Structures are given as C-alpha cells and as structure tokens.
Amino acid sequence: MSLATQGTYGYALEKQESQQAQIEMTPRGEFIWSNTTFVIEGRARFDEQRQLSRTGELQYNENSYSSADRPAQLGGGARIELRDAYAEFSLGNHLFRLGKQQIVWGALDGLKVADVLNPQSFREFILDDFGHSRIPLWSALADLSLGRWRAELAWVPQTSAHELPGPQDTFAFTAARFNLGQTRDAATGSLAPQVTVRSPRNKLNRGGLRLSRRVGPLDMSLVAARSLDFEPLAEVNSGNSQLTQTYRSVNFYGLSAESSVGPLALRAEVGWRPNRYFNTLTPTGPSTAKLDQLTMAIAADFNAPAGIFANFQLLHDEVRNAPNALVRPERDTIATVLLRRQFRYDTLTLDVRWYGSLDEHDGLGRVQLSYAVNDNLKVNLGLDRFYGDPNGLFGQFAGADRVTFSFTHAL
C-alpha cells in the first residue's frame, strides 16, 4: 500500500492572482496472490482555485469520457477517479495484464509519436508530466517473448478521448487552429459556431501490435494500431447543418529505433496515419477532409561536461497534400531542449527546458528547481513562461505564465 500526496500552488504572473491551490492524493495498493499481482490506484484531486477548470472539473469534458468510466465530480473543484485497476500474471516468459491501465509505446519526452493508445488530459497543456496526465483505459495487454522478438498485443475496447480545457479555463485552446479557424475570445469563452457533442463509443476492433527486437546496436520497434482519434472533429449534420463534435477511428503505423554511443543516446520515431479526418474551412462553412499524416521525431540524450545532462528533440508533423482550407497548419516543426544539472548528491535538481515551434516562432520556457528533503518528501519551485503570437501553438497561453510551488510526499 502506498499513498502519494502532491500539493501545488500556482501564481499567475500576468493576472497577479492565484492560479492553482491544489491537493492531490493517490493511494495505490498492490496485492500478490499466487502468480498474479493485482494493482489498484485511485486519485482524488481538489483545486481550491479552479482557474484551470473554471467550467467545472468535468463539465466540459463529460462527453469525452466513455460513459462507463467517467471520473466522479464532488462539488466544483474536486474529482475522484480510478487510475489503475489491473491484474498481471506471467505464463512462462510471457506476461499478461488485464484491466484499466496505461500502455506506453513511445519514448520521447513531452512529445508523442508512437504513444497512441491512451488519450491525454490537457488541463495544464503539456506542463503536467505525461504519466500523470495520460488517461488510463480498460484494456488487455499480452507481452510475449518469442526468441529474439518481443511482441506486445493490446486490445483497447474502451474509448475515451483527450480531456480538453473548457472555454474559460487558463489553458483553454484559443488559437484558430483549434477553433475552426477563429480565434476564440478567452474572456467570454464564446465559440462560434456552437457545436453539439457526441460521445465516443466503445468498439471491439481497437488495439495494436508492437514488435520489437535488437538489430545490431539498435533497439527497433514496429507498431501497428487502430485507435480512437482522440482529437475531436467538427462535422456538419446533414439534416440541420448544425455542427457536431465527433470522434473517429484512425490507423497508425510506426517505426522506432534507439541506440547509444558513449555519452550519447539517440532515438527516432516515425508515425504514419493514412486517411485521417481533419477539419477544413471552406467559403461554404466548416467541413472535413481525409488526408495522410506523417510525423517524425529524432532525439538525443547527452552527458555533457560539468555534469550536465542534455536532451534535444526535433519533431516534424506534416499533413500530406493538404488543401488550403485545412484548419490546422500544414506542418508543425517543434524543437525541445532540456538541460539538467543535479547537485548535492542528486538531492537538488535544476531543469531548464525550452519548447519552440520553428514555424510559428512561439514557445515555452520552463525552469524548475526541485529538492529531495528526504526519501519521501520532495519540494519543487518552477517558472513557466510562454511567448509568441497569441494565435500560435504556445503563444496562445501567453497569459498563463506562472510561478509554481509544489511538494510531493510518498508514504
């Protein structure tokens, strides 16, 4: 049994007011019976400020969750949810895991290419750790060791989509690319045209296969998956020309490779989504188009002099043969840099991160200082600073600059 408690206080620099005063408790139990391990983990969160979810913790997103597995809302700023609930057992060299879980197939840091089986909460955009914000789903995983090959078979019948911020929330997506080509007014939160929301539905034909093996110095993986497209799509109703927010399925094919040479570790991921639906905006109004999407990323970890750990990532995402009416940009090129230095026998860690869009010339700078008071208690001080065009991927959050103080306690 364990209990992790995290308290976070955030202060918005531009608005000069508290942004977040949150306490989060994550109890976790692991029970072993014979050859089977049962894991259950819950999470209770209360944010006294509600700036990150002014619309209500789940009010805006209640339709993005599968109706069978929606977190519970208590009052305006609190929610309780089941995170993990699975049984894991081994048969020979093979491992099986059944239940609510996260299946993670990508290895990038703060970016996603092959990590396609679980949706994400964007309550804090990408500032929250992905393991923390990834939404677990009811699914089955078979991890098979077949000689030099490793095969992971996942079946994900349950469907939930990304949890997106509400229109008045601090990290609301206001850029035109997310709002059918219109910049949303963050103050009023009005979204035109109005849309009705249709929940994603559970389907039995969703899942994936990842095959991995070592080829010379490379750790290679091939991924094929069919999953829900976690990003909502606005579709015109044929009958009344109103818009409906829907979710469609999408196929994904990917390849990843990792290796290391001395103080350098390298990794690359490539993903291909054929016939994915995207929103377009034509003179007659919003519409959709089926297009192919290619995503590529390369990354390098480097142990630099003076004890500095450096991580560089470059991601290129492109919609092939994109029409002019495409709502989102035809391509996104994002670079990230992380510099980390640890002091005092790894008890004090300084992280300096930069995320930047090379196309839209906006970005995000993060500085975090964390101190491990003891084995169980860690305190963090952070600064998040957005810059650039208010209509850009990062620049849209320019008003969300903040200083955070948090602690994490493990019992």
Place this chain on the structure above:
Amino acid sequence: MFNAKLFERITANPKLALFVAAAVIVAMSAGLSQLIKDTSIEAFVPTDHPSLAANNQVRETFGLTDAIAVAVVAPEGTVFTSANLNHIAQITDFLKGLDNLRKDRVVSLATESSIQGIEGAVEVNEYLDIDDGPLAADQVARVRAQWQAMPPHQGTLVSNDESAAVIMGEIVDIKEAQDTYQQVRTYISTLPTNSVQFHVAGPGAVSGYFSAYIEQDARKLLPIGFALVLLFVFLAFRRASALTGPLIIILSTVTGTLGVMAWCNVPYYAITNALAVVLVAIAVADAIHVLSAYYEARAAKPAQSSREHAVTAMQSIAKPVVLTTLTTMVGFVGIGLVSVMPPIVAFAWFACFGSALAGLLTVLVLPNLLAVLPPAQSKLFSGDLNSPLAGTLTQCAKLGAAKPLLMTSIFVVVASLAGVGAGKIQIDRSQIDNFSADEPIRIADELINQKFAGTAFLNLVVSAKQDDALLETKNMLAIADLQHFIEQQPHVNKTVSIADYLSLLDAAIETRPISNERRLPTAEDAIAQYLLIYEASGSPTDFEEEIDPYYSTALIRIFLDAPRFSDNKQTVENIQQYLDDNFSGGELSATLAGEVNLTYHWMQQLIDTHFTGIAVSLALVLGIACLMFRSVLFGCIAVVPVAFTVLAIYGVMGFTGINLEPPTSMFAAIAIGVGVDFAIHLVARLREVQTNSEQSFDAVLTMALPSTARACFFNAAALTVGFSVLTISDLPTLQRFGGLISLAALASFAASLLLIPALFSLASRLHQERPTPTLRRSVNPAAVAVVILMVATSMSSEPAIAATESQLTGTEIAERIAARPAGKASTRQLKMALTDRRGRSRERLAVVHKSSTEQDQRTRITYLEPKAVRNVGFLSHDFHQLNKSDERWLYMPATRKVRRIPASDRGDYFLGTDFTFADMQSELKFELADYQFTNAGLNGDGLIQLTGTPVSKSVAKEIGYGGFTALVDPNTWIPMQIDFSDRDGSPLKTVLVSKVENISDIWTAQSISTQNHQTGHKTEFRFSDTQYHETLAAKLFASASLSRGAPKP
C-alpha cells in the same frame, strides 16, 4: 454572557489594552532566560521514586556516574598490537585531561591492573603506562597474557574476541555532556585510522548527543512550523495583513508559556520541543475562526468601523472559541492527572496553560488588534461564501446524510479493523531508538553491544546492616550465588563484583589456574586478609567501585546487550523476585538500580496509566459536550468521531509497528482535546440551523455547512501542517509523534464531516422526530534516484605467505587483486545508506543481479524501497572489448518507459553516491592500465600497502583520482581500505571494507563504506542474501524485462 457590551468594553481603549497585554507577555517571557535543559532518562522518573533513590545511592557510595565510552576496534584483527595499545594509552590520556571527565574515573587498559599469583604471592601489575610510548612485541604479548588471566576484564575492557577495547570516562556534569561528547569526537577524528576504527558511545555520549539533537530540532522546527502555519493563514484569507493578529497570538502564546515554565523552574525536556509546535497549531486555530467571523461581519456591513466588525465577530465566535479551548484543555488535563512522569506531566499542564493563554489572547487581545490594525479586505469574503472548497466539503457531508446506515457501517468496519491493529500495539522503547539507524552514536552503540558485554547496565546494591559484614564468607557467597543467578537471565552477558576479584586473589594465593568459576576462601577472616594482601601491591582505591570502605555495601555491575524495555523486562522481574525471596528481612538487603531498572519502572508506569488517562480524557470531553448541548445524545454524537479517530490511530500504530512509548502515548489525549473541536462546531451549527428552519435535512446541510466546514477545514489544515512539522525532527520518536498527531487531526476532521451528518440522520430516524435544539449559537483546515551497482568482491582463498607478498611488485599485487574470481553470476540484496555532512540519511533497498561472460558484464539493479523509487530499474551491459560502447537502460515506473540512456564517464559519480562509475565496475579491483603500482610493504596488521599513481594526466582526469593508497589483505586479495586523493593530491575519500564473508568458497565483501573527506558525504553498502550461481537467465538482463518490476525469486 458574550454579548456586544462585553466586547465593546474590551475594545473601549484598544491601545491601552494592547500595551497591558504586551507588558504581561513580556513579563512572562522574561523567564526564558532562566530556562534549563534536562534530557536525561532520570528526568522521566518522579524524584521520590525508589529506583531513583537507588541510583543516587550508587552515585554517592561508589561514585558511579554516566560515562562516555570510546571503543577502539580492529575489525579483522586484535587490539593487542603496539599501535593499538598506544592508541588506547593516548585516548586515556586525552580523556583524563578533559575538565568534565573525572580523572580518577577514566578506565581502560592504561589505567587498570591485573592480579597474578606468583609462587603463592599476589602481584598487582599495570597493563601499560600512559607514558610508556609504543611497546615492543614482547611487551605486547605480556599485556595480552595479563588480560587473559583476568576474567573481570574480559568483555569489559577488551572484547572476548580481542578485536576491540574500550576506554570509559565518567562525566562530572551531565549538563555539559554535549560539549564533552563533541570534544571527544573531534579528538578521535584526528587519530590515524589505518585498519582501526574509533567509536564513541555510552550513556553520557547518548545524553550529550541527545542535547545537541534537541537544540538542532528547536532551531529548525519552530521557524518552519511558524512559516507553514502562517502560509496557511495566508491561504485562508489571501491577505498578508491578515497575518498580523495570528502572528502576535502565536508568538505570545509560545513565549509566554515557555517563559512561565521557566519561571516555575520546570526544565526543558526532550518532549518540550513538541509543546512549542503544539501551541503554535492550537493558537492559530482560534485566530482563524475569529478572522473568518471578522471578515464575514465586514462583508455584511462594510460601512461599520473595524472595531465594530471586531465586536460583531467576537459576539458570534467567542462562545465556541471558549468552549473548544475548554475541550482542548480537558484533553491535556486527562494526561496531567494520570501520568506520573515529570516531562509528560509538565507537557500536559503547560499545554493546558498554553491553550488557556491562546484562548484568552484570542478573546481579549485579538479584537483590539483588529480594531487598531484592520487587515485589508479579502475578496474571498466579499460575496458568495460557497467557494469550491465549501461546496466540496458540503457534498462530502451530504454523502453521509444521504446513506447514514452505509456510512456508519463503513466506519464500524474501519473501526473493527483498527481494533485488530490496536491489539497488535507494543509498549516498548529504548533511548537509542531516539537516533536514526545511521547515526554514528547508534552504530557505535550497536557495535559495542556486539563486541562487549553490553552498553545497558543494571546496578545491584547489596547492603548489610553492620560494618564489615561483607567480609564474612557466607555473605560473600550469597553475592556470588546472586551473580550466578543473574548470569542465567536473558541478555545478561556478564556481572562483575568484589566476589570476582576475591576469587582471583584466592586463585593467586592458592596457585590455582584461572577460571570463570567463582571460588571464594572459606576460612574465617580470609577475605579481610586477602584484601590486606592486595593492598600491599595494589592501590587501596582499586576496589572503590565494588565495595565501600566500611565493607557494608557492595555493588554488582550487570552488563546487558539489549537496550529495549521489552528485552529486559523479564530479566528485571526475575531478579527482583530473587531479591524478594533471598535478600529480604535477613542480614543482607539488595536494591536494583541503573538505567535498565529506571526504564523498566517508568515504562511500567506508562502501562499502568496510559489507558486510564485516555478514558479520563474521553469522559471529561464527553461531560463537557453533554453539558454544552444539554443533551446526552448530542454529547455522544460529538465524541464519536474523535473516539473513532483515537481507535484508528491505535490501529495505525499496531499495523505499522509504532511502539507506544512516552511521546507517542500523548497523541491520544491531544487528539481528543483538539479533534473534538470540529465535531462541536459542526454539531452546534447544525442544531442552530435546524432550530430556525423547517426545511429538509439536506437543505439544512446546504445552509449550515459551507462556512462552518470551511473554517473547520482550515483549522484542521493548520493543525495538520503545524503538527506535521514534527515529522522533520531529527528525533525519530518526535517524528512518529508528529505523524500520528497530524493524522489524528485530519482523521478527526474527516470523521466529523462524514459521520456527524450520518449520525444526525440516524438519530432523526430513530426518534421519528428532529432532534430538539437547545443551544443557540456556535461557529465555524522520485525522484530520479536511480541506481547503483557495486557488486561485492570475492576471491578464492589462496593462503599466501607474508614473506612472499612483501617481495611482490605493486603491479603483481594489482594483478592478483584483478585475478580474484567473483563468481560467474550472483544475486544479492543491497541496502544503501547515503548520509550527508549534516547526518541526514537516505536509504535504499535494491536487488542486484549480475552476470559475467567473456564478452561483457551485465548488471541489473531493481529498487524495492523507498516507495518513491520502487521498481525503478537500471540495466547495464559493460563490454570488455575496448572500442565497444557500454549500454545502459533505465526504467522509471512514473513514465512507464524503458529508455536507453547514455553511458557516463568513468569518473562521474554514480547517481547520488560517493562511488564513481569506475568504482562500480571495478568490484574493488584496480584497472591495470590506469595506474603505476608500488608495493609499500606490510603495515603493522600484516596488510600490504599498495599505492597507485595514474599513468598520465588524461587518465587521472578520466577516472577522477590523483592516486590511491590501499591496504590489501593478502589472504583474500581484497583491499580493506583505499584512500583516494584528488588530482591536486588532496585527500578525497576513503573506502572501507568492514565485513568480508566466505560464501560458496568465494571471499565476498558484504559491507563497504565510502567517506568523502571534501564534502562530508558518506555512502554505505550492505549486502545480504548473497548467492552465487553458474548462470542466470538471459531474460533477466533484457531491457524489455525492466518494466516488469523486481524479478520474482
């Protein structure tokens, strides 16, 4: 009673009122300059208790006082070497020179004498003289032979296996023990440590160390507690100016209470640190309620003056503040009435006083402060009070009201489980448990217990009614029989009395061989004559610790190797029974004394009084609640949540193995006094709204709870945060106390919020009517710790001949070390302790798998503890081929990803330890290509001194060392000590191997530590469950398996 007129009078002249209050507080606080400190164990026993009187008798008659013990340990050898005996002489000389140690009561091989019989004559010879300087080999042999002929000195001056010796110095003034301990530690650190270790322990050292702990704690806890509590007040009101009132109330309460304590000549005990923190938490709780009421009044009538707002607020809040102050005081009164231990009695009464002072200041001073220094407007109170927090709390309360039977059943089930846990509680303690497992004092204590007869003492005083009675043989035989009985008891390793020396004299005179069996002379007057013979060659004061000058009182020293109450309880009771049966009413009487006896008696008092104290506290609180509500039913409803909380905390203690000991025993009474406040606020508020409303209970909750529950929440949060500060205390016992009391505050609040609406609902159903109200008013809380390999070393035992080794070249020695086999594959558990220069320690438990082939060495480390890093996995494939890069993977459960990580430089420090990657891979071997080796000959302990100098500057830069000097055991080819220097030639760190075992015919280092001299940081690796295998499954070392957690055994 608390009407507007009263508070108008109180605030009629605010500045004058504040001036008078400040004068009173200053007068009370002035006592702080008189504060005295008492951290001794004796402080816990009432001054008139017989066990304390017995201790005083021992002190007066035999001069025994608490002692500091310095142990000289030669881990793999003997203390009977010229160098070690010289150390003993030097340390003895140093201790004799310390002002706070009694020169005549420093005891060691350098001060004591042996008794020998030569041709019927008795010879008393000193072992060695301080001024002798280093002894020759034959002199060393002579000292050893003397010691072997002295059973009373075996296991006391020198351990039975000869690997350790002790120097004891008795303390003059225990209050100065802290400085003395530091002086000894400083001196010890200057001594050369070639193959010998020095440790400082003993009751005097413990007391000294304890004092230092308390000072550090007090310096650390109060400011942090203050800051956290003020932060919470700020969060509750979001106005810095709102902090002024609480700040003044807290400061006045704490300084005033401690000042009065000092004026009353009550010492500052170890647990008084907790008192200050408890008072901070209590004082701020009242202030939060008053400020909430003040802001509400201000929001309701903004046009009024600040004084009028204060009067309105006090009119509504004074009664609950007074009542909850009373219940808090009652909780402490319960302890004060029942406990007999002075520190706990003092804690209880002064906490009671402090609660009263906080209540008085809140009612009398805070409204004047608000009138003179009005805080800025808080937008939180500018309109709707239904904040998200209040909404959430109300929803939670409604859960209980909607399903009262279910909610009550859940609590009954949890209470039943807690009852099971409570049944497992152990009542136990040891002074040494007050120190973390990695503290030098605790390590020293355990080592001395292991090597010597023990560091826990019982003293037994045998008294005769007449002078010279103990010179009679029958009485001396009774003492010898008593010793024999005691030596059969658990954990008793040795007893020493005058009978042992008489037995030696008898053997010397009768030319009998020396034995452990006590044989006393039987002839009349023989004892008196033996003592006369002794005085002919020995000093007349040699036996002053064993028998008084009138031969009417003798002392038996009993050495026990277990410090805990539970270990020694049976022994004390058995001895007492023997004394009652054989030393009662006759010519001889006997009394037990000593630290173990004291601990036995005060722990016995705890057992006798603890649960009575809780019952008294609960009964008092129940009585007050019933009176307050004028209803037994609602009195019981108010007490149920806190009774549940107390049971739950007992359950937690039982399941987690937290012992019931004096500090932790106080949690229950405090929890009752403080925790019942929430229930009282909630019950009073619910009844008030019910009285004035005809609506459904759900609507009553909606109206009643938001403001009250919010205030209770901040009250509970302030208490939790305030008490949780104790968890960062350096004293483990205070950490446990702080954790329990924080948990109790939270649990009381949660139980009140969920249970009280449920019980109201049930009560309504049972009575088929709404409860009748009677009260009118009431009112409102992974680190990226990765890693470590380090696999111990091994070697087939190839006995070597010393002469041959001394002829080997340095390179040949390094080759032999490198050729030492380490097994093809191994599994073991690794316990790591990383300690910084301030003594704060982090511990890790991991399982290490290792496999070596001709191509590579594979190491997998999977973390098991602490929970923050559980299942973190590190895998490395280190290739022997020079131009092939090593490969490493890391699995972090938090990210659920296995990632390839870059290899580090050999000289980089291995995440958070004092070992470099090169150290990790080397397994205590030296890379032959890195160094030029020199054989510097054998040292005094027969270890080879091997030095290494990097072959080039670039290699030195790569490995991070400027050279090393190692002491290599030629029997195992394991370097027992390696002193590394940095590239500038300054001492960098020392690696010490303190435990080597032969496992499956492979010599294995099981305990390795590294002390970095430049940072003061220390890393210790202790291996256990080591097993060697021919091979391990390849899948264990596949990166894919890392995500599956710790391999199943």
